[in-house]
Amino acid sequence: MFEIDIFTKEGFKDSRGEHVLSDILGIGIKGVKKVDYSPFYIIDGDINKSEAKTIASELLSDKITEGFKVGFGTQEKKSKNPIIEVLYKKGVTDTVSESVAKAIKDLGITKDVKVKTGHKYYLHGNASQDVLNKIAVKLLANTLVQEYKIK
């Protein structure tokens, strides 16, 4: 199982992160200074690391504005700051995962893979555990269909 994390390269605008930050300020939470947004993909199947890297570079990341990190199991970009991770609950339709699985086949990697997609938000600044939970529940995840972890 590989986890591929995508992040915005230095010098490019992270519109989604900025939008989340303004939403956080919008619900009256102070202390958070910056949010970095990072989508991630969990690829489960009989593929090797070089194939995973191909998937990351050719498919999941943008060659100009984004970088990626491929690792076994789950992982984060090194961060002292808290991360809120959001994933769909089991059984909830994840439409992106189906497209990724199709695109991997188009790349010429014909092995069957299962894909899960998720979102990570790296928060900079000060936020207590309570505040992080509030941000997760009020803005980032709908706990009816998604689950979140604070790391």
Added chain:
Amino acid sequence: MKNKTSCRTIEILNLSDKELIDLSAKNVLSLSLDEMKSVQPYFRKLKRNPTDVEIETIAQTWSEHCKHKTLTGIIEYTEEKYSKKTKRTYNNLLKETVFKATMELNKKWCLSVFKDNAGIIEFDAKNGVAFKVETHNHPSALEPYGGSATGIGGVIRDILGVGLGAKPLANTDVFCFGNPDTKDSQVPEGMHHPKRIAKGVVAGVRDYGNRMGIPTVNGAVYFDDGYMANPLVYCGTMGIIPKNKIDKKVNSGDLILVVGGRTGRDGIHGATFSSIQLDQESDVSAVQIGNPIVEKKVLDTMLKARDLNLYRAVTDCGAGGLSSAIGELGEKTGAIVYLDKVPLKYDGLVPWEIWISEAQERMVFAVPPKNKKRIVELFKKENVEAVFVGEFTKDKKLTLKYNGHVVASMDMSFLHDGIPKPKRPAVCKIKEEKVQKPIKMTSADLSKTLKSALSDLNVCSKEWIIRQYDHEVQGQTIVKPLQGTDIEVSGPGDASVIFPYTSVNGTKKGVVLSNGLNPSYGKINTYKMAASAIEESLRNAVAVGADVEKMSLLDNFCWGNPNKPEILGSLVRAANACYDMSKAFDIPFISGKDSLHNEYSIGGKKYSIPPALLISAMGVIENAANTVTMPLKNDGNKIFVLGVTRNEIAGSVLAKIKNIKDGIVPVVYPKESKEVMKRIYKAINNGLIESCHDCSEGGLAVAISEMAFAGDKGVKVDIDAIRTKGKLSAAEILFSESNGRFIVEVIPENESKFREIFKSCVFAEVGCVTEDKYVIFESTKNKIKVKEKSRNLLKAWRNTISW
């Protein structure tokens, strides 16, 4: 019928009343005691207990969402006016009001009304246009994004499933939300904040509608605290269909083909859920997530199959899933279905779950055996899954099999007609309305009030929402939801016009879409709310150039708990208004839907929503180019107000801003209004009108200001010249919300021809377009002068919603 079939037998034959109620509650069946007691004798006759598949099938088929049993049931209505009581019994409310008017009007150009998934009227000699509006309220409260997305996805499937399938041309959306500025602490426990709901709902409609390639061209948003925990999400779709594809008929022996998405546990009990009140513990599996691309593929392929005549009937899987779709198609023939053949998203579903799942993006077709191979190949070519799951029989029974075993076997007649008719009392005490004390305001106060009205949540620009929708995809939106005289400034269009040139080669015709909604009138008087909504929808359409003789209406009632007599009574009143107005305007209803039980509990106390009747209007225009927009066009042109301004302030934006309690809710005068509407169509087609705007929320002051800033122009209006009934103060004239009024701009050279057309109507020249870009309202009689830069008014209107 044991384990190997994964289905259980449910003991009901020997249950007491209390046990029957418990059983219904425990299994989320939403069946009443009366209904449970009608199930008992049927199975007693069969000398066996039902299976879980059978009981779930009955619950779905008899659900409020599928059967609309409240309004098709018996209603004993009492009306009290000035302490005089009148009584009337309805055996089927809508049939005796809305539908009755349509039957009596009996328009030749109504091609299919109240029987299929959408209403269809004639477009031209070869084509019809279909229109349907649905609600998706409860799911949107819990999961705003998924809820609204599946709402729009569902109504698009209604259009795909009308006749043998129509091609969608436009979407509409109307929302009611709580106040987005509500303090966090005032949001009920376990509910999302109204702003989050609003953003999520808009995003859901955006992502689904945009991906489907259907422009969302018309809508409205209404904010009121009463919708905080129970938002309303109305989604509509209009489509075009060849006249020879309107009829469908299932033959015995036709194969049942399921096409599109796979079946999972999505939305199980969604149909029954729609008639349960919302509270913190609402059933979570009722939430569905849609996949618009799957539906887009179904759309692309099924219209090809339609044109090759590969199937005889089609319907969509909506509430109740396969059970409703196949049950409906096979009502007259009977059907056998092999549930193990239904393609699943994942393992582990038991037969009843497969049968009632509301997984999205599925359509059911009746295919003659000879086309078996061709139709599947056609779908396969574009990667659309299509699987035969059974066939229509001639035994008039519903038979379900799983792994070779029969898991359900019931008569279609019992399923469709076995439901007992409930009886409900309804009462309505008509409140006496009285004119408020004269509203006196200084010029400064009027200026301030005008800006407050323009920035009011229910008047302000909805640009933030509208621009997120691709309202121009397909290239056919020739009167757009936002209108200006160039591409930079834009004001609120009254209606949209679709010019279907890519679907109908060489056509000149257009389709106009508009709506009317005003719950604030309904808080006082639901009859007037309904009448006003009907007139507003017509006014909006007429303002862009619709032919009022070629209009049709859709009703969508969203009401509270109908078990409360006064709530049901207010609905009866509104339904009566629909009948009266439909007859008086000579305009038929062609389709409708109701959503009842919009009730929620906070801290154990139950609240019903403010009743909301959305009226959607669709009309066919002979020449799509003969349409106008609302921005003022040229300096020196004359401004006329058509219609009479009355002292009607109750429920108005002014009443809200100034907290005025008394007043009269606007009345509709159909005879007066229709004359004006007919003449506007004539004047527009003779090229006599440069711009036209409907006058509604916020009255003349708001409507005229909107025309000015949308056109980046100035305007000077003489308040004393406006025709009124009775004596009104300047504030009352400017902000009264009387029905039947339009503001039009006329070139001086056209004035005499224009006056000639309207000579039998009440109207007056009230001012002119000026080059100084100031909006001025003046009354020498009352020594009033309101003067504001039109750019400043634009700012007030534009800046309320920007998230």
Added chain:
Amino acid sequence: MKKVKALILRTAGTNCDYETQAAFEMCSAVAERVHINSLIENKDKIFEYDILAFPGGFSYGDDIASGKVLANEIKNKLGDKIKKFSLSGKPVIGICNGFQVLVKMGLLPEPKLFEQVSTLSYNDSDKFECRWVYLKTEKKVKNESNCIWTKNLPDIITLPVAHGEGKFIPVNFKLLEELNKNNQIVFRYSTRNGAIPEYPLAPNGSVEQIAGICNTKGNIFGLMPHPERYMFALQHPAREGFDGEYGWGKIIFQNAVDFVK
């Protein structure tokens, strides 16, 4: 005379194919909407056509990123043929999602390279927006650019945009210089008077307001705005048009059809 034939490539999620077909037909070409599966089955069929169009929409839901999944599919399954078609000098256009596909598979800015060296990223506003914009076609473009699609246009035109990911970013400054030097930047967002605009007239934050580019040879054209939605005056918000009748899209499509003739 033989009719000019245009291929409109569609797949799951394509949704501007009908109006693009209508646009070519209004310029008296024959246009066919062809599903990618049938082209993959019969790859050489592409050479029966004179013009290749990648229409707008949300191919495969724009999952991962706009146009990405389709670009990946085309490159891996039809790459050689598409490249050959493009290098032959026949007109190719990518509109909105089609532009995203061209850029992400690397057919633009240079088909010889056939590698992604620029991108169309998320709008600065982080949301999908549908509105009309002014486009500056620049004098030198008309006189010196090779772009066959944009000839005979005035300095400033208007077209609608409708996208969430339209921010053009080249890989580096050198590429930007080259695009400028070769007159490949054929459309830039502009004010009514040709000045540099701010949001919302600059709808997405593109580098140097880039709205559309072509290859050096000038036969391949990609743009975020939708010329197929402005073929006739009635489609304009204020119903403006040239000769009282047509929209600027008419000139763009007619240019390609005339070029083939």
